[in-house]
Amino acid sequence: MVQDQLVKRMSSTKRRARRARRARAGRLRTGGRAVIPTVENRGLSVLQLNVEGLTTAKLEVLRHLADSNEAAVLLLQETHCTSDNILKIPGFHLAGSIYSKQHGVATFVRSELSWSASSQSPPGSNIEWLVTKIQETSVVNVYKPPPSELSVTSLPSTTAPAIYAGDFNCQHTDWGYNHTTPNGVALSEWASNTDALLLYDPKEPPTFFSARWNTSTNPDLAFAICHSNDPKPERRILNRFPRSHHRPSIIKVPALVEPVPGKPVKRWNFRKANWESYAEETERRSAGLPDPDTADLDAAYAAYCQVLLGAAKKTIPRGYNRNYIPGWDKECSRLLCDHQRTISREEVDMTAAALLQKLDITRRARWTEVVESIDFTHSSRKAWQTINQLTGRNTTPHSCPVTANAIASHLLKNGRFPDADKVFARLISCEVSGLSGAASVDSNLSGEFTAEELSEALSKLKPGKSPGRDNIHPEFVIHQSTTTSGWLCAFFTSCYRRLKLPKTWRRASVIALPKPNKPAEDPKSYRPISLLCVPFKILEKMFHSRIEPVVDSQLPREQAGFRCGRSTADQVVDELDEKMTHGGVIVDYHGCDLFPERWFHVVFVLRTDNTHLYTRLESRGYTGKKLQDNMQCEIFQTIYEEASEAYKKELIHQLPSNTPDDLESNLEQIVQWTKQWIKDHN
Numbered sequence: 001m002v003q004d005q006l007v008k009r010m011s012s013t014k015r016r017a018r019r020a021r022r023a024r025a026g027r028l029r030t031g032g033r034a035v036i037p038t039v040e041n042r043g044l045s046v047l048q049l050n051v052e053g054l055t056t057a058k059l060e061v062l063r064h065l066a067d068s069n070e071a072a073v074l075l076l077q078e079t080h081c082t083s084d085n086i087l088k089i090p091g092f093h094l095a096g097s098i099y100s101k102q103h104g105v106a107t108f109v110r111s112e113l114s115w116s117a118s119s120q121s122p123p124g125s126n127i128e129w130l131v132t133k134i135q136e137t138s139v140v141n142v143y144k145p146p147p148s149e150l151s152v153t154s155l156p157s158t159t160a161p162a163i164y165a166g167d168f169n170c171q172h173t174d175w176g177y178n179h180t181t182p183n184g185v186a187l188s189e190w191a192s193n194t195d196a197l198l199l200y201d202p203k204e205p206p207t208f209f210s211a212r213w214n215t216s217t218n219p220d221l222a223f224a225i226c227h228s229n230d231p232k233p234e235r236r237i238l239n240r241f242p243r244s245h246h247r248p249s250i251i252k253v254p255a256l257v258e259p260v261p262g263k264p265v266k267r268w269n270f271r272k273a274n275w276e277s278y279a280e281e282t283e284r285r286s287a288g289l290p291d292p293d294t295a296d297l298d299a300a301y302a303a304y305c306q307v308l309l310g311a312a313k314k315t316i317p318r319g320y321n322r323n324y325i326p327g328w329d330k331e332c333s334r335l336l337c338d339h340q341r342t343i344s345r346e347e348v349d350m351t352a353a354a355l356l357q358k359l360d361i362t363r364r365a366r367w368t369e370v371v372e373s374i375d376f377t378h379s380s381r382k383a384w385q386t387i388n389q390l391t392g393r394n395t396t397p398h399s400c401p402v403t404a405n406a407i408a409s410h411l412l413k414n415g416r417f418p419d420a421d422k423v424f425a426r427l428i429s430c431e432v433s434g435l436s437g438a439a440s441v442d443s444n445l446s447g448e449f450t451a452e453e454l455s456e457a458l459s460k461l462k463p464g465k466s467p468g469r470d471n472i473h474p475e476f477v478i479h480q481s482t483t484t485s486g487w488l489c490a491f492f493t494s495c496y497r498r499l500k501l502p503k504t505w506r507r508a509s510v511i512a513l514p515k516p517n518k519p520a521e522d523p524k525s526y527r528p529i530s531l532l533c534v535p536f537k538i539l540e541k542m543f544h545s546r547i548e549p550v551v552d553s554q555l556p557r558e559q560a561g562f563r564c565g566r567s568t569a570d571q572v573v574d575e576l577d578e579k580m581t582h583g584g585v586i587v588d589y590h591g592c593d594l595f596p597e598r599w600f601h602v603v604f605v606l607r608t609d610n611t612h613l614y615t616r617l618e619s620r621g622y623t624g625k626k627l628q629d630n631m632q633c634e635i636f637q638t639i640y641e642e643a644s645e646a647y648k649k650e651l652i653h654q655l656p657s658n659t660p661d662d663l664e665s666n667l668e669q670i671v672q673w674t675k676q677w678i679k680d681h682n
Helices: 002-024 038-042 056-068 182-193 275-288 297-315 330-341 345-373 381-391 404-414 422-437 451-460 474-478 482-498 534-552 568-580 610-619 624-635 638-646 660-681
Strands: 044-050 073-077 092-098 105-110 115-120 128-134 137-143 162-167 208-210 215-217 220-225 234-237 249-253 509-514 526-531 603-607 652-656
Touching (some): 044 056, 044 220, 073 128, 073 137, 073 162, 092 128, 451 482, 451 534
Parallel strands (some): 137 162
Antiparallel strands (some): 044 249, 115 128, 128 137, 509 526
16 A cells, blocks of 8 residues: 555656656647747846855855856856865756866856857866857856966857856956956957957946955956847846855846746636637537536536536636746747757847847737727726836735735624614515515516527626636636527526525625725725626626616606616706706816717817826825826827717817916907807807
């Protein structure tokens, strides 16, 4: 028994290891999505340090430093090692080393990366260097002892892209020294001849501190040789390293296309769903559904959910991208492979330009689709979210200082009537129970649900909404097969006849959203949103379509709220209609789409510059969403567009309203227009 369990565990461990190796090798494909090679996907981070003698303790610190900075390559100088016995770092391979009791260099590469050792300095050379090729990037580890001389030909020649990093021990004013030595001149001349870019920021701290002379200098340097279209690498100096006078540095080589870190939340990718296969799969699985007119409603509904979820898992991709590149597809993967295979600089620039152009076209098309789909009628939240994402003004979510139990207790307290008449409540309950068993006069109200009613309810169902506790999305029900829809329709009828609902429908996932400008510590500062099951909402729509014609005919004309085709704005128009017929009336309002054209002879739209409007609203105490909505209204010319749609063009006039002088000028223009209109019509 124990041996069988051990064998199972060992086999599962081996399977996980094989999957991990395949994923690291770039051969894993998920949901048909093109996977980018590791280095191109994440860029390349190089950690460089003059370690001044390697020890076991320093190797542990180096491993922690590499993991915290996501370094893929370690370039170490002055290792003082005569063998590779100590040159071992967990998670890294020793790509190359030069042994020396006084000097020595070593290059480590992450185990999951592919690399090859290209060349190294000849034995006995005054300057030690190692060249390691990591996929397409050549990384050169350099150490020049202080007494040795540097010439233009001392360093190896490589093709772009390449990184030269190490302890050069060359002094030049270009990288922070007060004077220039011949070695510094030679290094600067080499960089000029090879088009190498010096990665030096004077705002960064110096890389070396001399305790003897109490001075700070920059002997540790980094150079980059890049193609014209490649993004430029960046270098950052880290904190001091123990038992070394040198500071480590991180050289970040960005990928040609930088990925966006994805959220670790699995989602259904409905954009890539195969709905025809989904309908066929639900048709096949519906044969195993129980009788919809069963007494066990919970078991029947659970079987229905299994049909939809099982079909979705086979036909709809689901997961999340750890590193997501917007607009990336298989064509981009092909262009990236072409870019990696090219050798000449002209071909590299051409393939890189083609890849970036393809991404720009795809992203522009996606951007156009998103902008055109934004609806400003009911809410501007999505518009502002898009703008904030583009401008980088997204705020990080803060932790809620109130517990879920405190908010739930407050919601339950609000749901109770403190002085409820229990006797009256019992009488009403008994009356409702008696009416539920009585025969209905209208057979359309109590008859079986039909396929036409379900189809009408599904046409009103909005896709993209959150599911309830059953994890059934609206798209699952919309695209299900005809047989599955027939079963669901019969199940609704069974629930209606039995006056019972599945337990899942009577539960909701409640999300508490903070109210604007309210103290976050108070449970009263949150409003709840209940996520109901989608089939339950469909049943509500079907009931509503039956009841609405009967109830609507019984409501008085003054009741405008929550009625189809009517609103409270209609009440305002009815109230003002009699006053407007006499004429000589000025209506001042922040909107115009609800007033009929027959009321007015002229419409004036006041416009304000955004800078003046922001200062004006801020002085009035406008903040948060109220301030954003008013600014958005002016930016997108909402009032002017409403006026253009509601009235004739010749009736509309725009007037500036930025300063008090504009108010006086506008008043004079309106008075002059009124006098002229009276003169023309008399």
